[in-house]
Amino acid sequence: MADTSLVKIRNLSKRFDHLQVLDKVSLDVETGENLVVFGRSGTGKSVLLKCMVGLLKPDEGEVYIDQKNVLEISPNGLNEIRKKIGFLFQGAALYDSMSVRENLEFPLKKHSQMTDNEIDEKVINTLSLVSLEDAVDKMPSELSGGMRKRIGLARSIITDPQLMLYDEPTTGLDPISSKDISELILNLQKKLNMTSIVVTHDLICAEIISDRAIFLRDAKIVYEGKIHELAKSTDPFLKNFFSNEIIRV
Amino acid sequence: MNLPDIKYKRRPNISELVYIFFANITGLTVFNWEFFKNVFKPPYEIAEIKKHMDELGVKTFPIVSITGFIIGLVLAMQSYPVLQRFGATDFLPNTVALSVIRELGPVITALIFAGRVSSGIGAELGSMRVTEQIDAMEVSAINPFRYLVVTRVIATTMILPVLTIYVNFLALLGGFIAVIITESTNFEYYKNAVIGAVEFGDLIPGLAKTFVFGYIVGIVGCYKGYTADGGTEGVGRASTTSVVLASLLILVFDMVLVKITLILWPTLV
Ligand SMILES: Nc1ncnc2c1ncn2[C@@H]1O[C@H](COP(=O)(O)OP(=O)(O)OP(=O)(O)O)[C@@H](O)[C@H]1O
Numbered sequence: 001m002a003d004t005s006l007v008k009i010r011n012l013s014k015r016f017d018h019l020q021v022l023d024k025v026s027l028d029v030e031t032g033e034n035l036v037v038f039g040r041s042g043t044g045k046s047v048l049l050k051c052m053v054g055l056l057k058p059d060e061g062e063v064y065i066d067q068k069n070v071l072e073i074s075p076n077g078l079n080e081i082r083k084k085i086g087f088l089f090q091g092a093a094l095y096d097s098m099s100v101r102e103n104l105e106f107p108l109k110k111h112s113q114m115t116d117n118e119i120d121e122k123v124i125n126t127l128s129l130v131s132l133e134d135a136v137d138k139m140p141s142e143l144s145g146g147m148r149k150r151i152g153l154a155r156s157i158i159t160d161p162q163l164m165l166y167d168e169p170t171t172g173l174d175p176i177s178s179k180d181i182s183e184l185i186l187n188l189q190k191k192l193n194m195t196s197i198v199v200t201h202d203l204i205c206a207e208i209i210s211d212r213a214i215f216l217r218d219a220k221i222v223y224e225g226k227i228h229e230l231a232k233s234t235d236p237f238l239k240n241f242f243s244n245e246i247i248r249v
Numbered sequence: 250m251n252l253p254d255i256k257y258k259r260r261p262n263i264s265e266l267v268y269i270f271f272a273n274i275t276g277l278t279v280f281n282w283e284f285f286k287n288v289f290k291p292p293y294e295i296a297e298i299k300k301h302m303d304e305l306g307v308k309t310f311p312i313v314s315i316t317g318f319i320i321g322l323v324l325a326m327q328s329y330p331v332l333q334r335f336g337a338t339d340f341l342p343n344t345v346a347l348s349v350i351r352e353l354g355p356v357i358t359a360l361i362f363a364g365r366v367s368s369g370i371g372a373e374l375g376s377m378r379v380t381e382q383i384d385a386m387e388v389s390a391i392n393p394f395r396y397l398v399v400t401r402v403i404a405t406t407m408i409l410p411v412l413t414i415y416v417n418f419l420a421l422l423g424g425f426i427a428v429i430i431t432e433s434t435n436f437e438y439y440k441n442a443v444i445g446a447v448e449f450g451d452l453i454p455g456l457a458k459t460f461v462f463g464y465i466v467g468i469v470g471c472y473k474g475y476t477a478d479g480g481t482e483g484v485g486r487a488s489t490t491s492v493v494l495a496s497l498l499i500l501v502f503d504m505v506l507v508k509i510t511l512i513l514w515p516t517l518v
Pocket residue numbers: 016019021039040041042043044045046047048090
């Protein structure tokens with residue numbers, strides 16, 4: 001059976017105490033696709049991403065990445081899958097005790113056979129993608145919020161993952177950086193055929209990158225489709241959400 | 250790793266306290282098990298272990314130096330009038346040496362180490378936990394337990410005995426200072442009295458238990474930090490509770506280990 005989807009989620013449910021965050025969510029993401037995930041704050045977008053990489057154990061359901069069941073695989077198998085995934089945390093999650101350079105080197109030194117020179121070069125190249133070459137010897141505590149976000153992004157793409165999960169990549173950035181980052185995500189898709197799942201509230205970013213968008217609400221995926229179609233919808237909820245009139249269709 | 254869920258409230262009542270106590274013990278046991286499962290598996294992260302040992306040594310060096318010296322000094326000052334009462338002032342060096350080497354040196358160094366290091370590890374790993382740095386490590390396919398916990402526990406276990414030997418020396422030196430103030434004696438005499446008093450059965454158990462104390466400090470700090478939750482407040486809690494728990498465990502294990510030593514070397518009592 002020809003199966004082009006890189007990510008397959010089936011009936012995924014997750015609750016915290018009395019709060020049902022995800023309720024039988026199913027989703028397919030094709031290889032090379034950019035999927036945008038919308039949803040009001042607190043609807044479980046971050047939880048969905050974390051369930052996909054096994055950071056949170058869902059109560060039921062299955063997650064397949066590259067045909068492998070993430071939730072049942074052995075720890076070593078899971079690590080093999082994780083090496084092919086990049087994850088940008090909502091709070092960037094930079095390692096406080098390491099400089100920017102060490103943050104970026106860390107996954108390379110652990111997993112690749114690159115020489116020190118190659119690693120150096122890769123670090124600078126990746127930093128230049130987020131226009132922060134100058135910050136290479138800074139410590140995370142010396143960076144602004146937006147800079148941390150971009151360094152976090154650089155760290156997660158430095159291993160050239162097949163699948164990138166971005167949790168609000170442009171939140172806290174000025175409109176220009178925000179646009180640059182969105183274009184970077186698009187470029188990664190074009191150049192490396194990278195598959196991306198992007199959680200965002202940023203409609204400009206979404207418009208630039210998305211092939212398809214889904215909408216999380218009340219623990220379910222309530223809408224799915226091309227972003228322009230969603231924006232044109234007459235549904236009151238969607239109308240309200242897109243009412244910023246940013247996307248002119 | 251399945252750790253019990255310890256939820257804190259503002260003011261826990263007695264039954265909750267009991268629950269928290271046992272949950273801590275269970276959690277710590279599971280955590281220990283995890284440590285021994287991981288400690289022998291490569292990669293060994295030697296560089297990390299060295300780095301932590303350096304840091305720990307530098308961090309605790311000044312405070313243990315002062316403490317060690319003062320303990321010896323005060324111990325000798327306090328023991329002198331007591332021994333005088335029994336006409337046994339000749340035994341002053343022996344008293345100081347045995348007290349320091351068998352009990353005071355190891356335990357006080359360990360307690361100070363716990364106060365300084367357990368809290369530091371608790372806070373450091375706690376903040377890594379709540380800012381998702383540990384999760385980030387995990388998704389980049391690096392085992393955070395091995396990289397963060399195992400290296401720190403090995404470092405504390407190895408460094409505390411070294412610190413203890415150093416503290417013992419300073420305490421004996423402090424004792425000597427106190428002795429020459431009260432009694433006319435010379436260093437040669439004091440040294441010989443100390444060496445004559447201390448036997449294998451005093452030295453080795455006194456030192457051996459510091460490995461256990463070092464391990465306790467490391468594992469408790471890591472456990473509290475690694476399992477921290479509840480934002481910045483949780484980090485503070487991880488830091489303080491790890492000192493309390495580590496100190497308590499050091500004293501309990503001291504009691505047990507002393508008893509074991511006395512059973513193993515009964516002639517030396
Ligand atoms: N570890 C946790 N323990 C308890 N509840 C949690 C936990 N993590 C998330 N939640 C709850 O799950 C819900 C969804 O959280 P999530 O972080 O996924 O929201 P989100 O959609 O990413 O929101 P935002 O856009 O603000 O980032 C929230 O109501 C939150 O309170």
